[in-house]
Amino acid sequence: MDGIIPLWKEKGKTSHDCVIALRRICQIKKVGHTGTLDPEVEGVLPICINQATKIVPFLTDTKKTYLAEVTLGYSTETEDFTGKTISEKQVQELINDNNIKEILQKFVGTITQTVPLYSAVKVNGMKLYEYARNNIPVDRPSRQVKIDSIDFIEDSIREEAGLFRFSFEVTCSKGTYIRTLCVDIGEALGYPAHMSALVRTETGGFSQTESFTLAQIKEKQEENKLTDVLSPISRGIEHLPVYQVDSETASRVLNGQKLPRPNDIPLDKPFRVQHQGDLLAIYQKHPENEYEIKPVRVFK
Missing domain, CATH: 3.30.2350.10 (Pseudouridine synthase)
Known part of the structure; x- marks a missing residue:
């Protein structure tokens, strides 16, 4: 199977x-x-x-698609609802749908995120959450991620006891921290914030x-x-380009052989090799010979 x-x-x-x-x-x-x-x-x-x-x-x-809820009013050390509160500010002004939509659109495109302190990213051989748990100061790395779309969920606003909640749907690149995105959205709206709920709806x-x-x-x-x-x-791997081969070449592919570089497929990323609709392997350009491609994975 x-x-x-x-x-x-x-x-x-x-x-x-x-x-x-x-x-x-x-x-x-x-x-x-x-x-x-x-x-x-x-x-x-x-x-x-x-x-x-x-x-x-x-x-x-x-790409991943998420449905997230952000809560304005307080931030936490973990950037989600599980952590200890580190900053508070009651929401007493009117924030309407248009305010939120305008702010959300500012995050579309390539953005820079600071990696959360409570994450498994390593710095000098040690995971960031290990620094946090041992109260050791550390400079957290930043990374660029891409937000393809981010949309406010209509009728999702909830207000209670100085807190303000709303939801949004976001489609983004691998490596995007949604809890960090929630914190940054809150900051753009002028309030400490955290991610209070998250569902991944597509990946x-x-x-x-x-x-x-x-x-x-x-x-x-x-x-x-x-x-x-x-x-x-x-x-x-439907997101990878496809290179169709004939029966003779298919035998070479299944034996894990290198092949001449094709002219009809981009080589900037790995691609599927198929024969009559059957997936045979994943290939990529040869790192040392520009006229060849080599197998990355072969499926028997």
Whole structure:
């Protein structure tokens, strides 16, 4: 059994918990997830089975869509609702839909984010959250990410006890910290803020509507219908260009051989190699020979 299970990760579970559960349900050892979701976050988490684990890096490096809620009024050390409060300011002025929409649009495009202190990013061999837990000062790195779109969710405004909440949908590049985005949006509106809820609705081409919970997958397993929840490996790399080859070249591809550089495909990123619609491998330009391409992954 090879392929991708579009899992709907529920709150309270880590991504690793889901991998362990699916190993047990599918009775398969070779299982890998495609990007960590925090325990308090729910959403789409594609899980790769057997040979599909070869595409994990390529599926991870895709656009994501989230539904997020930002709360104005106080900020936290973790930038989400789980952390200790570090700054407060009651919201006593009128913030309307147009104010929010105007601010949100300022974040569309390439932006710079400071990596959250409570994250697994390493600085000098140590994870940032380890610095935080040990009260060790550290300069946090910055990174550029891309926001493709960000839209205010109509009728999502809630006001209570000096707090102001609203939701937005964002489509963004890999590596974007939504909790940091929430903090920055709050700052642009003039208030300390944090991310109070988050759902990932799409990643790697897989959406919420086609995802399955662990309970649903278990039910399919008991009915001997696990293939009903399995998508082909090719679904996870549809964002890569395609290079179609003939039968003779297909044999060379399956043997992991280098090939002459094709003229009809861009080589600025890896690409799929297919024969009569069947996925054979992922290739890239040869790092030392500009006239050749070489395999990155081969699917038997």
